[in-house]
Amino acid sequence: MAKIKAARNTTKNAVICKSAAVLFRKKGFRAASMRELAIALGVEAPSLYNHIGSKSELLRNICFNIANAFTNNIDTVEAASNTAAKKIEQLIRFHIQFMLKSFDEVYVSNHEWKHLEEPYFTEFLNQRKSYESKMVQIIKNGITNKEFRKIHPHVTVLTILSAVRGLEFWQKYKEQINVRALENNIVQHLLKGITK
Amino acid sequence: MAKIKAARNTTKNAVICKSAAVLFRKKGFRAASMRELAIALGVEAPSLYNHIGSKSELLRNICFNIANAFTNNIDTVEAASNTAAKKIEQLIRFHIQFMLKSFDEVYVSNHEWKHLEEPYFTEFLNQRKSYESKMVQIIKNGITNKEFRKIHPHVTVLTILSAVRGLEFWQKYKEQINVRALENNIVQHLLKGITK
DNA sequence: GAGCAAAACTAACGCTTATTAGTTAAACAT
DNA sequence: ATGTTTAACTAATAAGCGTTAGTTTTGCTC
Structure with missing residues (x-):
């Protein structure tokens, strides 16, 4: 026993x-x-x-813990007085650090949310949509400021959000890699590209 | 009946x-x-x-049809005499076009491969690893050529491959969007960044 | 129309699933 | 030591799964 x-x-x-x-x-x-x-x-x-209510409750807890953490972060980042580029950089770094710290939870939240039951399914989707909207607004401000080129804000946001998910594949190399260097590489890539 | x-x-x-x-x-x-x-x-x-052998056979067909299409494409791209940047661009455009054309199949291949049975599971993973290696080599050549900055090749490849998956979220807007503009936006983003 | 192959059907099997009910053992407070 | 709560156990249920066997219908060819 x-x-x-x-x-x-x-x-x-x-x-x-x-x-x-x-x-x-x-x-x-x-x-x-x-x-x-x-x-x-x-x-x-x-x-x-x-100790638990049900299997689906477990999924729900995992997904919303993660979603809330990201929501809280973007609200903090948004409120600070920084350039748009700096804000985007902060978001990217948070994604990377959080992914490395809570790999399993973030992975599950990213991949298994579709098995949430209503009304949680819809709520989760709305929360994500809201996150994207806030990020789109930051990009738009950056374009107005002439920090960014005339890019398509929504496409750009989805590209960035997808790109940081690439970290999933790095979990196994976690120990071997200089996390800060990894982070810098991705931030530079998504802001400044890779060409000279 | x-x-x-x-x-x-x-x-x-x-x-x-x-x-x-x-x-x-x-x-x-x-x-x-x-x-x-x-x-x-x-x-x-x-x-x-x-008409079919089993449920898992269906998954297997979907996953390997997609994997083979990508493998064939990268072999063609690799063989041509182009700059590294041009090759990367061609790969990105293929990913986008193929995703838009065969959305369901690409999505399933990306998300459900972990349910493949052995030996197909391992074979699929090897095929993906091989794809990444070929792409890493293109990036390395680009760095040697001084086309690219001194970036981490493997990190860069995974960032690009993850980024193009963002297309998944665009499926619903497919009709409203100028595909060529979408494509250009992502290519420019991943090669030249978003800052001025 | 008869014969035949393709492809549908119904019924059922054996297994796994999440979960509940009821019971027993352990841990703690008095 | 005794009573109580916490948390484990065993047994069982109802539902769903992929798949097989055996049978019937469909549609083509002669």
């Missing part, structure tokens, strides 16, 4: 959430079973229900 | 594959059921097995 181990200041719910994020990332939400999750925690599947 | 309708010069297998791509994109491979696929085709689930 093993028990779920939670460090001080951590609920067992949080321990399960973390383990679920790892599993959902590896197998995908639908392919991951509660039995597998239980094995990862050294326990029988029904025991999990003493 | 409805029948699966295949146009001349199209096998019923191909019709099922196409329908599967749409379904797998919408729901994800694991969440999509053969019964749903059958409904989409106006037929009972077991009838599908007169």
Whole structure:
């Protein structure tokens, strides 16, 4: 009769959430079973229900924790008085750092949100749309300021947001790589391009 | 007793594959059921097995059709005598055009490959790794030529490949958008950046 | 119209799934 | 030590899955 181990200041719910994020990332939400999750925690599947409500609640927690973190960040970045380029740079760096710190959760939030149930599915989509809109506004300001060329703001935002997802593929090299150099490379690429 | 309708010069297998791509994109491979696929085709689930081998075979066909198309393209691009920048541009444009033309299939190939069974899983990964290597080599040549700044080739490749995936989000605006302008915007962004 | 192949159907199998109910063991407070 | 709460367990349920077997219908060829 093993028990779920939670460090001080951590609920067992949080321990399960973390383990679920790892599993959902590896197998995908639908392919991951509660039995597998239980094995990862050294326990029988029904025991999990003493600490969580349901499988879909786990996904919901993971997705909205991440979404809220990004929303909070962009509100902070937006409020500060910086150039548009600096703001975009700050957003890019946050994406990279957060991805490296909370890889499993960010990955799951990016890939498995489509399995959220209503009304959470719609809410999640709205939150993302709102994030994009704020970023589009920053780009528009940058064009007005003549910081940026006359680019298509929405296309540019989606290109940047997709580009930073490339970090997913770097997780395995995490240790070998100078994170700051990686970050600088991507920021420079997305702001200044790669040609001389 | 409805029948699966295949146009001349199209096998019923191909019709099922196409329908599967749409379904797998919408729901994800694991969440999509053969019964749903059958409904989409106006037929009972077991009838599908007169034309296909298995569900996983459908995924396999979709993924490798796409992977092979990209592999063939990069081999053509590589062989031509062009600047590195031109080659990268050609690759980016191919990604965009192909994504717009075969949206469902490319999406499924990008998102659902992890549900391939061995040995196809490993084969798919190797094919992708090989694609990346070829692209890395083009970037390296560009740096040697002094076409590009001293960037990290592998990071750059993954950034570009992720960036072009942003097209996924544009599918719904497909009709409203000038594809050529979209393409130019992304190419310019990834080669020359967005700052003045 | 008869014969035949293609392709549909119904019924069912064996398995896995998330989850609930009911019960027992452990951990803690008194 | 006793009573109580927390959290584990076992057993079971209902639903859904991919797929197979066996049968019937359809549509073409002679």
